[in-house]
Amino acid sequence: MSIRFDVVIIGAGPAGSSAAYYLACAGMKVLLLDKATFPRDKTCGDGLVPRALPILAEMGILNTLKSQLLGWQLDQLEVTAPSGRTVRFTIPSLPHAPNHAVVIPRLILDNLLLQQAIAVGANFRGGVHIRGIQVNTDGVTISGDENYHATLAIVATGANTALLSSLGLNPPKPNIVAARAYFEGIDALPPHFQFRFDGVVLPGYGWVFPLSASSANIGAGFIRTGKREHHQSAQTVFNSFLQSPKLKAILGNARQVGTLKSFPIRTDFASAPTFAERILLVGEAAGLVNPLTGDGIDFALESGKIAAEHVIHMLRLGDVSRSQLQAYDTILRQRYQNLFRFSERVSRMTLNRRALDWLVPLAATRPKLSETLVNILLGAQPAPERVSFLRIVKGVAARL
Ligand SMILES: Cc1cc2nc3c(=O)[nH]c(=O)nc-3n(C[C@H](O)[C@H](O)[C@H](O)COP(=O)(O)OP(=O)(O)OC[C@H]3O[C@@H](n4cnc5c(N)ncnc54)[C@H](O)[C@@H]3O)c2cc1C
Structure with missing residues (x-):
């Protein structure tokens, strides 16, 4: 007879591993599955914005990154307009997070997160679709190579919507596509994050995220809006981004x-x-990637923790009813709804050549x-509920 778990989590990315970690810490019987x-x-830009770091610290991962010299720390960000003009700023002091970002390959980060969840008692099985x-x-019966039984399930399957569709949740198809590659031997690599709007398809952006003094994760992505230029592949857009004169100059003879x-x-x-009967969605499975900046690791870690705390509350109460699941949705909406609406608005209004x-x-x-915008995006300042982005810009411009 198969073992029955309190919670089975499907998907062992940052969202699934964070949920598994906090559930196992609370003594829950957890099984984490990944195909x-x-x-x-x-496939990722590998950039951890400051709001991703407090949970990594809580999970003990930041100490490992520091002691094993994994991850590259950066405290400046540069934005390049389509015209080639740039603005650079230092990440402001934040009340809830360090004032720096970290770049670390997902091959390393996701494994550290998973191992930490296993270390506190989560069970893991890989190769299970x-x-x-x-x-x-x-309860729920989860079907893969065999059947797994649990009181509740957490779905943490990222941008892959197949499982959600099989549950009748039918999320929209992902509207952004991005491509990335690693480069080494970059002699003139500037020591800061670069968001580049020169040489990319708009709305969208390119990035150069340093992984060391001479290596970087470089990528480009764009929002599919139905325009003809948006029918090309992410690879094609990436290759033309590499040909943009300023990036070419930075890359030199890099390979x-x-x-x-x-x-x-x-x-x-x-x-x-964000939920179905006996099922909670976390991370990108709940669409939690910022529509303006593309960061999602932070929201994956945070929502994994939020879901774990809510599941612990439900199981201790012995109440897995729809109203409890609705309460989970309310917690997420209170935390993220304004920020996501605001970011969508800013993305629509600014990601074009004239505005940039x-x-x-x-x-x-x-x-x-820039400080106001960064503070909102990093969670240090609440996103305005109704005020239009243009009014903020005009207000700030008038005051200075
Ligand atoms: C090109 C690109 C660049 C990006 N750059 C950044 C960045 O720099 N910074 C940032 O914060 N975010 C970035 N993001 C977004 C970030 O990658 C995601 O938001 C993040 O990975 C979401 O974490 P997650 O745990 O929800 O899902 P994922 O990390 O996608 O993990 C999902 C897991 O579920 C497993 N899975 C899926 N379906 C099944 C199934 N049916 N059965 C079993 N297992 C399954 C998968 O194998 C996977 O391991 C980028 C995304 C892309 C595409």
């Missing part, structure tokens, strides 16, 4: 290591389902403007 065997790679979840009167990989991104949290060529030089002379 991949670990360590596994995940889950095709369906059946809800019974007393690409490994293959160019692309992957979709889901940013639709503001309208996405106006805003980037403006931000260079109006540090309060």
Whole structure:
């Protein structure tokens, strides 16, 4: 007879491993399943914004990164407009997180997170592709290579929507696609994060995230809006980004290591389902990737912890009813809804050539403007509920 778990989590990315860690710490019987065997790679920019770091510290991962010299720490960010004009700023002091970001390959990070969840008591099985979840009167049956039984399930399957569709949740297809590759031997690599709008398809952006003094994760992504130029592949967009004159100058004789990989991104949290009967969704499975900046590791870690805390509360109460699941949705909405709506609005209004060529030089002379935006995006300042982005820009510009 198979073992029955309190919770089975499907997907061992940052969201699944964070949920497993906090559930196991509370003494819950947890099984974490993934179709991949670990360590596994995940196509990503590998950038951890400051709001991702407090949970990594809580899980004991930041100490490992520091003691084993893994991960590259950066405290400056540079934005380049389509015109080539740039603005650079230092990550401001944040009340809830360190004022720096870290870049670390997902091959390493996700395995550290998984091992930490296992170390506190979570069970893990890799190489198990889950095709369906059946809800019974007393729990859930998860079907993969065999059947797994639990009181509740957490779905942490990232941008892959197949399992969600099989549950009838039907999230929209991911509307962003991005490609990245690793480069080594970059002699003139600037020591800061670069977000580049020169040489990319808009709305979208390119990035250069240093992994050491001479190596970087370089990528480009764009939002599919239905325009003809958006029918090309992420690889094509990436290759033309590499040909943009300023990036070419930075790369010099650098060489690409490994293959160019692309992957979709889901940013639709503001309208996405977050639960079904006996099932909670976390991370990108709930559309939790910022629609403006593309960061999702932070929200994956945070929502994994939020879901774990809520599941512990439900199981201790002995109440797994719909109203308890609705309460989970309310917690997520209170925390993220304004930020996601705001980021969607800013993305729609600013990710075009005219706005960026106006805003980037403006931000260079109006540090309060970039600081306000960064504070909102990093969670240090609440996102305004109704005020339009244009009014914020005008307000800041008028005050300075
Ligand atoms: C090109 C690109 C660049 C990005 N850059 C950044 C960045 O720099 N910083 C940042 O914060 N975010 C970035 N993101 C977003 C970030 O990668 C995601 O938000 C993050 O990985 C989401 O974590 P997750 O745990 O929800 O899902 P994932 O990390 O995607 O993990 C999902 C897991 O579920 C498993 N799985 C899926 N389906 C099944 C199934 N049916 N059965 C079993 N297992 C299954 C997968 O194997 C995988 O291990 C980027 C995304 C892309 C595509």
